[in-house]
Amino acid sequence: MRRAAAILWVLLVAGGGWRIAHRPKPPAPAPSPTGGCLSAQQKKAMPHWTAVRAIPLNWRVRARDLAAPGQGQPPDSAKLAGKYASCPILAGDPVVENDVVDLPAIPVVAGKSLFPVPLTTNESESLNAGGVVTLSEGSRELVGAGDVAWVDCRNGCLAWLQLGPAERQLLESADPPKLTLVVRQTGGK
Amino acid sequence: MLSSLLDTIKGQFGSKSYWLGCMLPLILFLAANAWVAYPHCKWIATLIPQVDAWDQKALEYSALLALLLAVAYVLSTTTAAQLSMLEGKIGPLRWCARFLTAEHSRSLRKLDRAFQKAQANLKRLQGTDDEKGLSYRWLDLLERSRIAGQTAPALSPIDAANWTQSSEGKLLSDIRTRQDRGSTIDPESLQKAVSQFSVTLATYRCGDTGTLSEALQSLQSAIQYAMDRYKFDVRRLARLRQTNFPGVRPNSPDPPEGGVSVNTLAPTTMGNIGRAMAVYSLVRYQMDLEIFWTRLQSSLQKDSKDYYAVLQDSKVQVDCMLMMFWFSLVFTLYWTGALVFWFTDGSLAEFLTIAVSGTAATLAFYTLACEAYRIFGDVMRASVDLMRFQLLQALHIPLPVGTEEEKELWFRLGIATGFMDPEAFRYKHPAA
Numbered sequence: 001m002r003r004a005a006a007i008l009w010v011l012l013v014a015g016g017g018w019r020i021a022h023r024p025k026p027p028a029p030a031p032s033p034t035g036g037c038l039s040a041q042q043k044k045a046m047p048h049w050t051a052v053r054a055i056p057l058n059w060r061v062r063a064r065d066l067a068a069p070g071q072g073q074p075p076d077s078a079k080l081a082g083k084y085a086s087c088p089i090l091a092g093d094p095v096v097e098n099d100v101v102d103l104p105a106i107p108v109v110a111g112k113s114l115f116p117v118p119l120t121t122n123e124s125e126s127l128n129a130g131g132v133v134t135l136s137e138g139s140r141e142l143v144g145a146g147d148v149a150w151v152d153c154r155n156g157c158l159a160w161l162q163l164g165p166a167e168r169q170l171l172e173s174a175d176p177p178k179l180t181l182v183v184r185q186t187g188g189k
Numbered sequence: 190m191l192s193s194l195l196d197t198i199k200g201q202f203g204s205k206s207y208w209l210g211c212m213l214p215l216i217l218f219l220a221a222n223a224w225v226a227y228p229h230c231k232w233i234a235t236l237i238p239q240v241d242a243w244d245q246k247a248l249e250y251s252a253l254l255a256l257l258l259a260v261a262y263v264l265s266t267t268t269a270a271q272l273s274m275l276e277g278k279i280g281p282l283r284w285c286a287r288f289l290t291a292e293h294s295r296s297l298r299k300l301d302r303a304f305q306k307a308q309a310n311l312k313r314l315q316g317t318d319d320e321k322g323l324s325y326r327w328l329d330l331l332e333r334s335r336i337a338g339q340t341a342p343a344l345s346p347i348d349a350a351n352w353t354q355s356s357e358g359k360l361l362s363d364i365r366t367r368q369d370r371g372s373t374i375d376p377e378s379l380q381k382a383v384s385q386f387s388v389t390l391a392t393y394r395c396g397d398t399g400t401l402s403e404a405l406q407s408l409q410s411a412i413q414y415a416m417d418r419y420k421f422d423v424r425r426l427a428r429l430r431q432t433n434f435p436g437v438r439p440n441s442p443d444p445p446e447g448g449v450s451v452n453t454l455a456p457t458t459m460g461n462i463g464r465a466m467a468v469y470s471l472v473r474y475q476m477d478l479e480i481f482w483t484r485l486q487s488s489l490q491k492d493s494k495d496y497y498a499v500l501q502d503s504k505v506q507v508d509c510m511l512m513m514f515w516f517s518l519v520f521t522l523y524w525t526g527a528l529v530f531w532f533t534d535g536s537l538a539e540f541l542t543i544a545v546s547g548t549a550a551t552l553a554f555y556t557l558a559c560e561a562y563r564i565f566g567d568v569m570r571a572s573v574d575l576m577r578f579q580l581l582q583a584l585h586i587p588l589p590v591g592t593e594e595e596k597e598l599w600f601r602l603g604i605a606t607g608f609m610d611p612e613a614f615r616y617k618h619p620a621a
Contacts, residue, residue, distance in 0.1 A: 001285065020529060
């Protein structure tokens with residue numbers, strides 16, 4: 001009996017392990033539409049701005065994230081601001097047009113989907129990709145820690161959150177005017 | 190009524206049993222779950238920044254703490270049920286008793302056979318009052334052979350080397366190795382070695398040094414060791430039998446008359462340890478612990494507070510290990526299932542780590558719980574031996590004059606107290 005129970009448990013664990021090993025892998029992040037990232041050395045030879053902070057992937061670049069370089073003429077800042085980083089950039093590294101795209105490429109996360117939440121002006125100024133927010137309806141917390149995939153300000157500002165099915169269902173059934181958003185982390189480091 | 194209930198709860202919260210037996214395992218269980226859940230549930234991370242604002246949420250966190258205390262309290266009231274479940278008295282183990290008991294029955298038969306073999310071998314080696322044992326005869330034969338060979342030529346170095354490589358030399362070497370490893374040496378091997386070596390001793394001079402002298406000393410030592418080892422085995426196996434299984438061994442010199450109700454095997458190791466405790470007092474004194482244990486505890490509390498504290502401590506250890514066992518079982522079953530079906534971001538390495546370490550921890554805690562229960566059983570047996578007369582005095586029953594009278598007295602008291610059969614007793618009241 002004891003041996004039978006041990007064999008059954010080993011079989012169950014092996015079955016569970018097999019299931020996990022053969023679980024469909026989440027698709028790899030979409031390649032950068034610009035066709036690869038340039039090195040800092042390569043970018044220094046081009047007209048560039050300098051990143052005043054680390055800019056992660058899908059970061060909505062703002063004018064205050066950029067500083068004029070010590071020498072040389074930078075490109076028009078309008079070509080960078082409001083666009084999305086397609087390459088991660090370290091603080092102090094050059095930022096060129098090749099580093100940004102008009103729309104971000106959001107990786108698909110297994111079991112999660114994107115859900116838009118409207119932002120106020122203040123929130124849109126502080127929040128960015130990689131941020132974490134809490135959403136409540138009155139005193140009831142609906143989303144404890146929602147990851148911000150990207151901030152979309154094409155037509156008003158929206159934060160696109162990566163949410164699980166349960167959280168999504170809660171938000172869909174909530175009354176939008178009663179939703180309260182609290183920024184836990186603004187994003188980036 | 191309410192105040193006495195509150196006193197009970199207050200007393201419970203201050204007890205070692207509550208903190209070590211329930212709260213500590215509960216906190217460890219919650220910590221282990223938080224540690225495993227952390228990568229999968231990001232809301233746990235959001236609790237950490239909120240620690241700064243604890244003073245603003247004093248009410249919520251006080252309520253949480255009160256809930257934790259209450260859960261631990263409820264758990265502390267379930268330890269008896271948990272123990273019964275592991276003993277196979279209730280729950281799924283009882284349903285599988287038919288299959289589980291058979292394994293314990295086989296183990297018991299194996300133990301009894303090993304005991305009988307060790308006892309028989311010890312008797313052969315040691316002898317009886319009427320007949321000298323094999324060990325004496327072997328030592329005597331070796332000594333006589335050594336004396337007979339005193340005038341014979343000694344082994345040359347080449348012959349000594351050849352003798353070491355011979356079957357006789359290898360047999361002696363094998364016996365020495367078994368002694369060095371602490372294994373048993375069967376009388377047949379010793380008999381063969383003595384028979385062959387006595388011829389060699391009579392043929393060649395042994396002397397005080399050299400190959401033959403060393404071999405003789407080794408063999409004499411091995412004969413003594415074999416006897417010691419069987420004596421050790423007899424005691425060890427008898428003790429294993431007494432602490433791990435109910436009933437008495439088949440060749441017991443003084444088996445109990447008639448049947449003993451708790452002699453039947455339980456489906457689990459823990460159940461058998463529990464029944465072994467009850468059998469001890471029943472077989473020795475006809476004292477049924479099911480009836481008298483609570484009364485005996487009262488005598489212990491009154492007359493031997495220190496010993497009662499020892500008993501309580503050993504019970505706390507049992508409760509703590511029991512709780513750890515159940516928690517590790519729940520933890521392992523839940524997380525192995527959850528990582529397969531629920532948390533789809535779980536990795537294979539994480540799953541295997543939890544499945545293997547969780548299973549190992551569960552088995553380890555069960556083994557430790559059994560060991561703690563054995564120790565508790567020992568303490569309990571000792572308390573029966575030491576305190577049974579105090580209980581009789583507390584019941585105002587005259588003390589028995591001999592062992593047979595004591596057995597009869599406990600038997601009669603048992604049926605009068607536990608089964609309401611009419612029995613007449615004469616009281617002996619203490620002098621005012």
